[in-house]
Amino acid sequence: MRLGTASxxxxxxxGRAxxxxxxxxxLRDHDLQRETESGARNRSWGCCAGP
Structure with missing residues (x-):
């Protein structure tokens, strides 16, 4: 195996870990779920924002 492939x-x-x-x-932390979902909603509207 080449070094680059091993790296x-x-x-x-x-990344998997x-x-x-x-x-x-x-799955354990409900605050993290809310924070993540809130951030995803805010970013999804970024594509539709006007100049």
Whole structure:
């Protein structure tokens, strides 16, 4: 295995671990759910904002 490929695989694994940790926190923490949903709603309207 080439070094670059090993580095890329390691970064992918770190990303998977980070996503799993966030998901576990999200499912447990209702404040985090509200904060995340509120931010998603605010960003979704950004595409429709006028100049």
């Amino acid at each position: 890329a695989e390691a970064l992918l694994e770190v 980070h996503r799993a940790i966030f998901l576990a926190r999200y």
